[in-house]
Amino acid sequence: MTTIPTVELNNGVHMPQVGFGVFQVPEDETTRAVTTALEAGYRSIDTATVYGNEAAVGRAIADSGLARDELFVTTKLWNSDQGYDETLRGFDKSLSELGLEYLDLYLIHWPVPEADRYADTWRALETVYDDSRVRAIGVSNFQPHHLDRLARESNIVPAVNQVELHPYLQQEEVRAYHAEHGIVTEAWSPLAKGGDLLAEPSVKALADKHGRTPAQIVLRWHLQLGNVVIPKSVTPSRVKENLDLFGFELAGSDLAELAKLEKGLRTGPDPDTFNAR
Ligand SMILES: NC(=O)C1=CN([C@@H]2O[C@H](COP(=O)(O)OP(=O)(O)OC[C@H]3O[C@@H](n4cnc5c(N)ncnc54)[C@H](OP(=O)(O)O)[C@@H]3O)[C@@H](O)[C@H]2O)C=CC1
Numbered sequence: 643m644t645t646i647p648t649v650e651l652n653n654g655v656h657m658p659q660v661g662f663g664v665f666q667v668p669e670d671e672t673t674r675a676v677t678t679a680l681e682a683g684y685r686s687i688d689t690a691t692v693y694g695n696e697a698a699v700g701r702a703i704a705d706s707g708l709a710r711d712e713l714f715v716t717t718k719l720w721n722s723d724q725g726y727d728e729t730l731r732g733f734d735k736s737l738s739e740l741g742l743e744y745l746d747l748y749l750i751h752w753p754v755p756e757a758d759r760y761a762d763t764w765r766a767l768e769t770v771y772d773d774s775r776v777r778a779i780g781v782s783n784f785q786p787h788h789l790d791r792l793a794r795e796s797n798i799v800p801a802v803n804q805v806e807l808h809p810y811l812q813q814e815e816v817r818a819y820h821a822e823h824g825i826v827t828e829a830w831s832p833l834a835k836g837g838d839l840l841a842e843p844s845v846k847a848l849a850d851k852h853g854r855t856p857a858q859i860v861l862r863w864h865l866q867l868g869n870v871v872i873p874k875s876v877t878p879s880r881v882k883e884n885l886d887l888f889g890f891e892l893a894g895s896d897l898a899e900l901a902k903l904e905k906g907l908r909t910g911p912d913p914d915t916f917n918a919r
């Protein structure tokens with residue numbers, strides 16, 4: 643079985659560098675997909691309240707027979723549940739859906755600037771952390787200016803910021819902020835949703851050079867940058883492929899080729915204007 647490297651978070655907790663994402667996996671397919679991932683060797687699962695599949699993730703975990711401390715489970719508070727009291731309730735609901743006693747990582751899903759409640763929401767995450775109901779707390783889709791505000795108004799530095807990141811959107815400024823403040827960068831849509839990026843001539847050329855697939859080249863690029871990745875797939879062969887990243891290394895010149903793909907392309911919403919609730 644593959645040994646997955648971990649990154650150390652700012653509170654000493656270790657998080658697997660490769661996890662399995664379940665966005666847009668329908669509830670009735672999620673248990674099977676997560677079971678496939680756990681059998682392939684994944685130990686970290688990324689879900690969210692808004693995905694509507696926390697209970698199905700929980701069933702796969704319960705059925706796996708794996709010890710709880712072998713797993714790393716992340717979920718995220720949805721935008722409509724922001725606010726101190728609402729967050730405490732949202733956290734309880736997620737734990738109950740997942741059928742777990744504690745979470746490994748709990749994230750604020752989006753800053754939602756219009757609501758202006760993310761600082762209060764963060765204080766509720768600090769409360770559940772202080773109560774030892776979650777091993778680490780973090781955010782998602784926060785820009786440096788959102789993180790600056792948390793730093794001014796709260797006590798705990800987020801352990802993780804989960805942001806859209808792939809060779810088309812390399813997030814240099816966000817990654818530099820994270821490096822300076824000890825925040826782990828977690829890349830969502832690490833394959834840019836598996837579309838054009840995997841057909842890029844330079845990605846295909848590197849795949850040929852290393853005898854790997856385009857997806858493995860992109861995921862390996864992330865790992866060498868120090869990112870945590872959470873690729874999603876409901877295709878069992880791809881689930882395995884996306885974890886088979888440790889028998890090769892990209893050269894500096896390979897990384898430089900991939901860096902040329904930057905084009906500021908978001909496949910998802912812009913955190914400064916996304917206010918859905
Ligand atoms: N915090 C946030 O706001 C967000 C978080 N996320 C998280 O990030 C995770 C991953 O992001 P996601 O948007 O799903 O996108 P990904 O970049 O992981 O791409 C998933 C797509 O790529 C395809 N794919 C997967 N592996 C391969 C492969 N080896 N070769 C070719 N195609 C492949 C999948 O197809 P198929 O399944 O058919 O195999 C699917 O269509 C999500 O599941 C979620 O957990 C995502 C969006 C926003």
Ligand SMILES: O=C(O)C(=O)[C@@H](O)[C@H](O)C(=O)CO
Pocket residue numbers: 665690751910911
């Ligand atoms: O997948 C997620 O985690 C998201 O937050 C996104 O799906 C987001 O809600 C979106 O893309 C809405 O259009």
